[in-house]
Amino acid sequence: MALTVSYFAWVRERMGIADEVIDPPADVATVADLVEWLARRDERGALAFAEPGRIRAAVGGAMAGPDAVIGDEVALFPPVTGG
Amino acid sequence: MALTVSYFAWVRERMGIADEVIDPPADVATVADLVEWLARRDERGALAFAEPGRIRAAVGGAMAGPDAVIGDEVALFPPVTGG
Amino acid sequence: MIRVAVQTGAIDVAAELDIHDAGGHGASASFIGRVRGDDDLIELFLEHHRVLTEAGLAELAHAAADRWALAALTLIHRVGGMAPGETIVLVLASSAHRAEALAATEFLIDRLKTDVMFWKRETFADGRVAWVEPRDGDQGRAERWD
Amino acid sequence: MIRVAVQTGAIDVAAELDIHDAGGHGASASFIGRVRGDDDLIELFLEHHRVLTEAGLAELAHAAADRWALAALTLIHRVGGMAPGETIVLVLASSAHRAEALAATEFLIDRLKTDVMFWKRETFADGRVAWVEPRDGDQGRAERWD
Numbered sequence: 515m516a517l518t519v520s521y522f523a524w525v526r527e528r529m530g531i532a533d534e535v536i537d538p539p540a541d542v543a544t545v546a547d548l549v550e551w552l553a554r555r556d557e558r559g560a561l562a563f564a565e566p567g568r569i570r571a572a573v574g575g576a577m578a579g580p581d582a583v584i585g586d587e588v589a590l591f592p593p594v595t596g597g
Numbered sequence: 598m599a600l601t602v603s604y605f606a607w608v609r610e611r612m613g614i615a616d617e618v619i620d621p622p623a624d625v626a627t628v629a630d631l632v633e634w635l636a637r638r639d640e641r642g643a644l645a646f647a648e649p650g651r652i653r654a655a656v657g658g659a660m661a662g663p664d665a666v667i668g669d670e671v672a673l674f675p676p677v678t679g680g
Numbered sequence: 681m682i683r684v685a686v687q688t689g690a691i692d693v694a695a696e697l698d699i700h701d702a703g704g705h706g707a708s709a710s711f712i713g714r715v716r717g718d719d720d721l722i723e724l725f726l727e728h729h730r731v732l733t734e735a736g737l738a739e740l741a742h743a744a745a746d747r748w749a750l751a752a753l754t755l756i757h758r759v760g761g762m763a764p765g766e767t768i769v770l771v772l773a774s775s776a777h778r779a780e781a782l783a784a785t786e787f788l789i790d791r792l793k794t795d796v797m798f799w800k801r802e803t804f805a806d807g808r809v810a811w812v813e814p815r816d817g818d819q820g821r822a823e824r825w826d
Numbered sequence: 827m828i829r830v831a832v833q834t835g836a837i838d839v840a841a842e843l844d845i846h847d848a849g850g851h852g853a854s855a856s857f858i859g860r861v862r863g864d865d866d867l868i869e870l871f872l873e874h875h876r877v878l879t880e881a882g883l884a885e886l887a888h889a890a891a892d893r894w895a896l897a898a899l900t901l902i903h904r905v906g907g908m909a910p911g912e913t914i915v916l917v918l919a920s921s922a923h924r925a926e927a928l929a930a931t932e933f934l935i936d937r938l939k940t941d942v943m944f945w946k947r948e949t950f951a952d953g954r955v956a957w958v959e960p961r962d963g964d965q966g967r968a969e970r971w972d
């Protein structure tokens with residue numbers, strides 16, 4: 515199933531792209547699964563997702579924890595630092 | 598001993614004057630004594646100081662409680678309502 | 681920089697912000713109190729003490745500066761007659777980080793309401809005139825900082 | 827009136843105060859966050875999400891409006907590159923009385939720092955570039971409002 519993933523801040527820099535459409539295996543069901551799969555997929559993924567505990571996510575426009583089930587749109591990023 | 602007393606807000610209005618120099622008896626030693634003496638002195642004092650618990654004071658430029666010893670300058674007023 | 685003033689003229693908030701911000705501080709908090717036109721109020725008159733009121737503001741400002749690391753502090757209170765919508769009081773506090781600026785602002789407005797010599801008198805459209813009584817809770821809010 | 831914006835242009839604090847104050851509220855509190863020029867910082871860049879950031883601000887604003895009786899609320903965040911001294915964020919909250927305006931302002935800036943999609947990148951005079959890490963304590967301050 516096609517999944518649009520977008521990256522922000524240093525996750526984006528390490529991935530080298532702002533977003534991509536991917537087609538992960540069927541057993542990639544949650545945010546944590548996706549992060550783990552991206553970390554294994556290639557070198558830039560290994561660099562961006564070396565510390566899964568530092569990754570935050572939004573699924574379908576809402577902030578989501580690692581156990582959240584992914585739909586067709588996921589954003590992955592470091593903890594926010596606005597204000 | 599000459600004592601300058603100034604009045605503010607509704608205390609001033611009820612006393613009919615903003616300040617006066619008075620010479621209370623020697624046993625008027627504290628703010629509470631002064632308030633009690635003024636309440637007994639005349640009708641406007643009885644009106645202004647009918648409720649001593651609602652009167653605040655400054656002695657020599659600093660906020661002072663009812664037991665504060667009066668010097669040569671006392672201000673008497675209702676609780677403040679600025680801000 | 682501490683700036684304290686008691687004035688009869690209108691408080692120019694934008695101008696005061698400019699003066700206050702000249703240093704370019706990281707975090708600035710403010711509080712603006714205005715005359716509310718409740719119950720057909722037509723004038724709010726602020727009485728003060730010619731000497732002790734400004735001294736009280738200065739003392740309060742220094743208490744805040746002793747308590748928090750502030751880059752700048754502005755405390756301006758208007759006196760005399762004013763109309764609904766006009767600014768009565770302006771508090772500005774700046775610091776490198778927000779916690780100090782926010783806490784100092786809240787401290788200053790809370791204490792101002794209980795510790796400094798100002799008295800409010802309201803005049804209403806029907807001619808009624810009344811001195812404002814302290815609000816329930818003001819004393820409690822002020823004492824949180826003891 | 828709730829006003830929320832994410833903008834690349836400079837935040838005009840005086841103009842925003844005018845818009846916000848059009849109703850003449852009794853109590854207005856504000857918070858202004860500015861770029862600090864610490865450690866020879868020459869640029870602060872704010873990255874954001876094209877859609878979710880503004881949605882996050884709006885959600886936060888409505889959470890404040892649900893929680894306190896607010897007459898007006900303004901929440902403006904700048905994005906893109908900015909220089910030391912420039913305003914990053916402006917929070918304005920007004921109410922009839924001060925407690926609500928002050929609490930809402932503090933809530934909004936605390937939660938903004940943990941809940942909305944902004945990321946700060948610093949560039950220093952020596953060419954070094956670094957993404958800002960969340961400050962210790964920000965999470966704790968935000969959780970006070972849970």
